[in-house]
Amino acid sequence: MTWTAPGDPADVVTRLTGAFETAYDAPAEVVGRAPGRVNLMGEHTDYNSGLVLPVALPHATWAAVRRRDDGVVRIRSRQQEQGWEGTVEDCAPGGATGWAAYAAGVLWALGAGAPPDAEPLQVPGLDVLIDSTVPVGAGLSSSAALECAVGAAVVALLGHDLDDAWRARLVAATVRAETEVVGAPTGGMDQGVAVGAEAGRALLLDFADGSSRPVDLGLGDAGLTLLVTDTRVSHELVDGGYGQRRADCEEAARLLGARSLRDVEPQQAESLDDERLRRRARHVVGEIERVRHCVEAFTAGDLPALGRLFLASHVSMRDDFEISCPELDAAVETAVEAGAVGARMTGGGFGGSSVALVPEDRVDAVARAIDLRFVRDGATPPAHLRVEPAVGATAQRLG
Numbered sequence: 001m002t003w004t005a006p007g008d009p010a011d012v013v014t015r016l017t018g019a020f021e022t023a024y025d026a027p028a029e030v031v032g033r034a035p036g037r038v039n040l041m042g043e044h045t046d047y048n049s050g051l052v053l054p055v056a057l058p059h060a061t062w063a064a065v066r067r068r069d070d071g072v073v074r075i076r077s078r079q080q081e082q083g084w085e086g087t088v089e090d091c092a093p094g095g096a097t098g099w100a101a102y103a104a105g106v107l108w109a110l111g112a113g114a115p116p117d118a119e120p121l122q123v124p125g126l127d128v129l130i131d132s133t134v135p136v137g138a139g140l141s142s143s144a145a146l147e148c149a150v151g152a153a154v155v156a157l158l159g160h161d162l163d164d165a166w167r168a169r170l171v172a173a174t175v176r177a178e179t180e181v182v183g184a185p186t187g188g189m190d191q192g193v194a195v196g197a198e199a200g201r202a203l204l205l206d207f208a209d210g211s212s213r214p215v216d217l218g219l220g221d222a223g224l225t226l227l228v229t230d231t232r233v234s235h236e237l238v239d240g241g242y243g244q245r246r247a248d249c250e251e252a253a254r255l256l257g258a259r260s261l262r263d264v265e266p267q268q269a270e271s272l273d274d275e276r277l278r279r280r281a282r283h284v285v286g287e288i289e290r291v292r293h294c295v296e297a298f299t300a301g302d303l304p305a306l307g308r309l310f311l312a313s314h315v316s317m318r319d320d321f322e323i324s325c326p327e328l329d330a331a332v333e334t335a336v337e338a339g340a341v342g343a344r345m346t347g348g349g350f351g352g353s354s355v356a357l358v359p360e361d362r363v364d365a366v367a368r369a370i371d372l373r374f375v376r377d378g379a380t381p382p383a384h385l386r387v388e389p390a391v392g393a394t395a396q397r398l399g
């Protein structure tokens with residue numbers, strides 16, 4: 001079995017700050033940190049003004065930063081061979097490309113790209129070095145972790161604490177970076193949990209009114225562990241599939257005369273003449289209800305209900321939203337056969353990861369069973385993550 005470890009945070013920071021001084025011949029001033037996430041329920045509901053129930057991963061991204069006085073921005077990563085160099089002005093849309101656009105876009109969104117109702121930060125030139133234990137392409141929001149780590153570091157560098165107001169502003173800026181600079185039409189769930197998560201809890205986010213509240217999952221009392229399986233099927237949000245699903249949802253809402261699918265009842269969704277749009281709307285409307293029922297089931301410790309909800313969600317994503325793949329289907333099916341309470345694909349789809357609720361004494365057995373299934377199917381061996389819900393973004397001033 002291959003397990004992806006989150007790394008000891010103190011060790012990661014020590015390695016990162018040492019590498020920073022080697023790369024830039026000067027010590028870092030601030031280290032920002034933000035976690036990846038796994039979503040327990042509510043897929044493709046955020047941009048439909050719906051509900052989501054994610055948890056933050058113990059696996060995180062760290063960003064070490066130091067200000068410069070010449071307006072130059074240099075961005076490097078310990079996981080990437082190619083870095084990026086430009087100016088603060090080059091961080092605007094159309095400037096940085098590739099992975100560095102996620103980081104540069106945040107600098108723009110906090111500074112020159114800030115909306116009219118927000119005082120722009122005077123973002124200086126910066127040296128930035130990234131390190132991460134969040135698997136890339138696994139549907140676990142490595143991109144939002146990168147954005148939020150950089151944003152948290154810059155906010156702290158410029159003298160601000162991550163209070164509620166700055167956390168809200170950081171979420172808004174990182175969403176703008178991803179949608180307007182990178183060009184990925186995400187809905188905000190990933191950034192919301194990366195910034196606002198509480199240790200040991202899920203976060204219920206409502207995209208109709210912008211509210212959030214922590215949810216106790218009772219995993220320890222129930223003797224359960226969250227097992228995430230990275231299928232190693234690369235997950236991308238800028239290849240068109242995600243954007244097409246969003247466009248389908250917007251068209252379905254328009255045809256039904258609704259502001260969003262959050263305002264649509266099940267029978268209304270079924271009235272759509274277009275079969276594809278009907279299935280897309282059916283998934284979203286049903287998924288929003290499944291989030292509500294999932295919160296109730298976790299609160300009540302109703303494991304059979306959780307199993308049914310996870311299965312219904314996966315089937316809906318596979319058949320109605322058409323975002324699963326054979327490897328995800330195999331991971332979900334095998335996890336349940338091997339003793340998981342419930343399992344489902346998680347994230348934007350088209351590859352990525354599954355998440356399973358597994359009795360603590362069955363975690364290794366379930367992971368082994370999935371590995372064997374992948375071998376039999378001739379698939380690339382997966383990797384597994386044990387997840388204890390973690391805290392959201394933090395920043396540490398050095399020296």
